[in-house]
Amino acid sequence: MKNNSELYQFFLDKTWDLTEAWYKSLDKSDPSGVYASTDPDVINATKQQNYAFHKHISEIFIIDEEEFIARLETWILEVTQDEQHLKTPIHFILREFFRTQEQYLDLMDDFANLHTTYTQQEIDSWKRRIITTMDKVMIWFVEENHHFSMKRLQSQQEMIKELSSPIxxxxxxxxxxxxxxxxxxxxxxxxxxxxxxxxxxxxxxxxxxxxxxxxxxxxxxxxxxxxxxxxxxxxxxxxxxxxxxxxxxxxxxxxxxxxxxxxxxxxxxxxxxx
Known part of the structure; x- marks a missing residue:
């Protein structure tokens, strides 16, 4: 993959702005879950998780897919096992992944407008890279979320069994x-x-x-x-x-x-x- 440090730096410089814009436009009327929380600690943690994700995504322009996956794994495992995200319906989480993807595509248009030396083919190629990466990340997230949820459910069921037949x-x-x-x-x-x-x-x-x-x-x-x-x-x-x-x-x-x-x-x- 072609290394594009200029595009990487452009995305990296916008990471916190992306987080603030994302949270400001967030639909906070969800009946439950992390996005509906009014707890300052939960809100700050959610923003930091979002910010960390942006930093990871910025790296897709300078490293290959295998290295990207290795670096993102810690974030995936941390967020999928986060108690607040486990309380959040998965369709709410996917909705925010898609909204974040739209942010990246809009940011790519901003980059193209500021750097006219790049061809439309190059811009389209980077957009496809973003969409493909987000698709893989969302599938990965759902799989890990399901895996951990089932593991926790099994643990709870075993505990219930123990409590339901005590000597x-x-x-x-x-x-x-x-x-x-x-x-x-x-x-x-x-x-x-x-x-x-x-x-x-x-x-x-x-x-x-x-x-x-x-x-x-x-x-x-x-x-x-x-x-x-x-x-x-x-x-x-x-x-x-x-x-x-x-x-x-x-x-x-x-x-x-x-x-x-x-x-x-x-x-x-x-x-x-x-």
Whole structure:
């Protein structure tokens, strides 16, 4: 690629002016996200991120694409993982990328008017370079934003799973497993794995499994619950079920599930009173 230091310097000199003009014309009526913030710290951080981006884009006229991508990577990762941008709908962010692209194309026209020695072909070539670069940057940004969002969502889901099936120690070798909400096959499998591990790790010999927070259960989940109780028995842990709601009891009868071999209490209060 032809090195054009004059064009680079022209863009570089305009970077902060571009940022100020961009923010001044910004639609601040978005219902949520970084562009709607009135927090001075958020506004300043957003301007600095925009300014840093302009400085990177200026370099496309003096370095090759591979080096440009390497230099821009830190900015991409920083902004896509920025909490304020994660709260911003992606179509708002893309809208600002396109507005910024228009700024660059207008600036290119200003350059052409001031430097008439350059041919229209050269100017058009630089404009195509801007558009191509912005297209790649936007795709890259969306991919990284999606990747980080999914990674964070997975982490949150794992935390929810852990919180939704905790083993609570209530005595020297006694613990409680309170189950709340819907239990599907995936969650039932997770409960089995974590309960066995935690009971063994905490030297539990008696586990109360409370179902008062569960409103629905199917045959597959019920069988997995039985598997949990059998597996606990194999590692020396006795299980007691409590809090089976009337609707679950009715469903169990309709499904032909056999609870006769299990120790069952109507509520945790009865367990406590004993």
């Amino acid at each position: 609570i120690v209530i005595g020297k070798k006694t613990a409680l497993l309170p189950l709340i909400g819907d239990i599907d096959t995936s969650r039932a499998k997770y409960i089995i794995e974590t309960s066995l591990y935690q009971c063994a790790n905490k030297s539990i010999s008696l586990l109360y499994i409370d179902l008062s927070g569960v409103v629905m259960i199917d045959t597959m989940v019920a069988h997995q619950l039985f598997q949990l109780i059998e597996a606990l028995n194999l590692i020396g842990v006795k299980s007691i079920l409590s809090g089976i709601r009337p609707e679950i009891a009715q469903t169990a009868i309709q499904l032909g599930l056999d609870f006769s071999k299990l120790t069952i209490k109507s509520s945790l209060q009865l367990v406590k009173d004993e």
